Each structure stands twice: as structure tokens, then as C-alpha cells.
Amino acid sequence: MKLTKSILAAAVIAGSLGGAAVAQDKVTIGVSVPAATHGWTGGVNYFAQQAIDRLSTTYPNVDFVFASAPDSPKQIADIEDMVATRNIDALVILPGDPDAMTSAIKQVKDGGKFVTVVDRQLSINGVENLYVAGDNPGLGANAAAYFKEVLPEGGNIVILRGLPIPIDQQRFDGFMGGIEGTKLNVLAHEFANWNRDDGFKVMQDFLTRFPDIKGVWTQDDDISLGAIEAIRQAGRENDMFVVGGAGMQQILQRVAAGDKLTPVDVSYSPAMIATAIELTTAHLVSNVQVSGRYILDSTLITKDNAARFLDADSPF
């Protein structure tokens, strides 16, 4: 008992000394992300935790509150709790459904907190102090540029889309805009829900339906993995190539190995959450100006630069 007390006392003294050293009080940052329902959000959770661990060691006076929510009501409850019980100074949020979350996030902002929104645009402009996102139209456009380059004579392609939400539409529009005026012919596009099993099914049926396919754009690596198995089953690996998106390790390894079926990938890294947490922390501990919009490039990953994107520890 006595021992615990003295440890506590020591901790308090150490804490106040540490605080004095940087001449600043303790700050608390809330981080709210959607639950890991698919590979990409799994990556978001992983990179968020990793950034929090790293920054907690670097800045002992910064506290983090991390919450992962399966749906919007839970995510709203999470951020309400963060404000009410943990007295956060800043909120970093990747809203599962931005439209449903907008007013709740606005309340946090109106309460005088610093708000960082990640990946998904809120339905009202100017709520967030800082916006960090990937480039969805660019993801489509960069993929389209690759198709144009390798199929200059044109050819038949099929598209496997994600879920019917705005992100998917932006990617799709970006791609369709990119191939406008070329001889590339989109035979069909269907939703594969960013899911391997659906990717397999839809691709199997596309292969049944179309005897001549030169290229497949899945805009997501989970869908790609399903589609690749369907193509292997049909024995048509040599007739076409598949371009996904996101930068999943399994696909990157194939790209790095020079696989003909998956020659390239387009990055859309879940690590953007780490970028957002870093910037927000920098703002709170040193008051550097970070407000604004940060759009991370959706880079084309080829055999030559794949090594730069490989990360053996990433679960995504």
C-alpha cells in the first residue's frame, strides 16, 4: 500500500515536471474510426493504433482516446462520450457514413474543439479544421491512364465496382472521364461490394458472358483477389490483366514479382489516418499551422516502385 502510494506520488511529480518541461498542460485527442468490417477499414484501425502508440511515446503529455464503431449511432455516442467524459481538445474522425455524422461532428466543432475529418467529406462545408483524404477521382483517372497506355489500340474491358456510395461514384466517374475518346469499350459494370467472394462471383459471370476481355478494373484489391481466382479457374490468365486499388500487401507482392495478371496497383492507403493523427498532434503540441485540405496522391504502383509501398507488418 505504502509502496503504491509512493509510486503514485513519484508519477505525479514526474508528470508535472514533464509537463513543465514542454511548458504545456496535458492535451487529449479523441480518435474515432469505423470498425474493421473489411480489409481497408482493418488497415485504418491498425495504422491508427500504430500512430497512437508511436506518438504517446514521443509526447508523454498527449493522451489519446481511441474508439472503433460498427455503425453511425455508435460512432456518434463515442464522440459524445469523448467530449463529455474525457474532455478532448481535438477529434480525429473517419466517419463511417459522413452524411449521418455531420451534425454530431459540427457540435464538437461548435464546442471549440479542433476537428480533423479523414477520407470522407461531410455534407456541410467548413465544419472541419483539417481534412485529410485520398484522391478518389485520381484513383479512377490513374487507372484509366494505365489502361490507355497498355491498350492503345483499344479493347474490351469490364469494371467491378464497390458499394453504391459517393466514393465509388467518384472513382467510377474519374475512370470513365479518363478513357473518354479512346477505343476502350466498357462491356459491363457491376457492384462487387469491395468483397472477395462477390468479386469471384461477378468475374465468373463476366467470363461466361464475354468471350473477349482484355482488361479488368476492380478499383479495389479485395475484389481483385476474388476476380483473379475466377480468371485462373477459367484458364484465361494470359488473355487479360487486372488493376485494383488500395495497395494491399498481397497484391503489391504480386506487382513487385512482375506478375502479368496484376501488373500494377493504385495506392489508396488506410495509413492516411496516421497522417491525420500526426498533423493534429503536431498542431496541439507545437501550435504549428495545419488547417486546410490534404489530399494524398493515388499513385500508380508498378514493379519499379512497389518496394516503397511494401510493409511486412501491415495486416492490410
Add this chain to the structure above:
Amino acid sequence: MTASAPETAGKPARGFRIDLKTAGPLLALALLVLLGITLNENFFTYNNLTNVLARSSFIGIIAIGATFVITAGGLDLSVGSMAAVIAGVMIMVMNWLIPSLGIGWSVVLAGMLAGILLGGVAGVFNGMMITRGRIEAFIVTLGTMGIFRSLVTFLANGGTLSLNFQVADVYRPVYYDGLLGVPYPIIVFAVVAIAGEIVMRRTTFGRHCAAIGSNEQVARYSSINVDNVRLLTYILQGVLVGVAVLLYVPRLGSASSTTGVLWELEAIAGVIIGGTMLKGGHGRVWGTVVGVVILGLIGNILNLQSLISPYLNGAFQGVIIILAVLLQRGRRNG
């Protein structure tokens, strides 16, 4: 137009009428096949039909288990999540055994055994909570649905569990190869279906299921051990989920938190389309097979045509499902 079939059949002799009306799901299936043939010439090819049947086999095998559970007046919402967690554990077991057993069939067989065992254990847990714990089946399996789903997310560390590359190559033929041109998943599906039909129609267990589902009190007074029969249906369901996963894992060699999402609803829909009553008391295993094949064909046909916008896929599915059940409505009312 389709709904009028039972009415016109209502006039003739009783025996004939019942014949036509139990054929409701078959009629829906036939119409769907006709639609497929008119929409795309590749629909009625051997390759396409085996594709659809092979990928329907997971849901099909699970739905046969669900037919017993539902016939006995129960419900199991956990099957989709259970499939995911079994797939995850199977992959982990196989990866873990490679150093001691080496790359080969022994690893795969050990994985299969682990999968079936885990399915049985999960079934025992569901069944014990429902029959001994006296908790509503809906609540128990809603709870285990969440538990299993989180477990697989936890095991996969939020990402994806992948089977060792070389073992995946050994295991792969289980989904992609077959006997005399018939893929193994279809063969297993057929064997389970025939066995299920025999158990439901010809064994005491099958009759007890129907008796309990139609009136639990009467069944109890008829000295049927209601709790044990119910428990058995959940164990059977768990084991069949295990069997389905044995066929699922070799397809993509991976499991994640998205594996098996909504399979429980697809299985239940297949059972009901097939003519089993949701409130229990009457089960038709062959009907379930037809129901699951109908669901599989709907998805296939939607991908083979370009008349219906992909935005309307859900609506088309809904219409077909309601139509298929409507065909049977005529049977009960008319």
C-alpha cells in the same frame, strides 16, 4: 401471370391439385431458367450451370441444416459468422501445423477435422444455451452471431487470414476439381441433400423435428425428448456449417471479417422459398435445395444481362423471392 397457375389448378381432383402446388418452387425455378436462356445464350452451358451450383453449395449445405432447425421451431442467425470463424481457425490450424506435418494432405485433413469439430462445438453451445439455458433461439444466436464475427476480426487482427501458399495449392482442387466433370462442391451438396431428405422423411429424428415444430406441448406429452431433439438440430447445423467451410476455404484460401456476411439470411430465405414454414412443423429438404438454387440463379442472371441497371439488382432479387413464395401461398389458401 405466374401467380394464376395455382388458381387454375385449384379445380381438378384433390390429389392432382396438391401435386401441382407443392411444385411451386420448381415452377419458379423453371421460369427463372427460361428467363436465363432468353437473356443470354451462354446461360444454359455446362460451365455456367456448374459455376452457379458450385458457388451455391456453401449456402445450400448450411440451408439444409437450417431446414432442420426451423422445422423444429428454432432459428439460427449465427451461421454466417460461424462460417467465418471456422474458416479463420481452419486456416490458422493448417498454417500452424505445417512445421510439424509438412506440406501435404495430412495438414489439409487436420484442418478439415478442426473445422468440423469447431462447427459441432459451436452447435453444442448454441443448442445448450437454447435448450438448457432456456433462452430464446433468436437472442442466443443473435449473441453468438456477434461473438463469432468479432472473434474472426480479432483473430485476423482486423485484416485477412491467408492460407500458406503451398498448402493452398494442395487444397485448391477440392473446390475447383471434380469427379467425371462434376465439381466436388456439387457432389457434396447433392450427398448432403439426399441424406437430409432421407433423415427428414424416413427417420424418427426427422418426424420428431416436425412434431416439435408444429406443437411443442403435444410433442412433450407424446414422450418426445424435446430438448435433446432441439439440441441435435443445432449440432447438425454446426457440423454442416463446418462441411460448407471445408469447401469454401480452398476457393480463395482466405478468411476475413467479411466472410459469410448475410449467409444466415440467404440460408433462411432459401429454406422459406423451398416451402418450409418459418414457424416450424413442416420441412422440405428438396425444397430448400431448389430455393438455394433459385437464389444462386438470380445473382447469375443479373450478371449475365444488361437490361436491368446494376442499381436495381436488389429490387429484382426481392421481386423473384416474393414471387416464389407467392406461388406457394396459393397452395395454403386455395
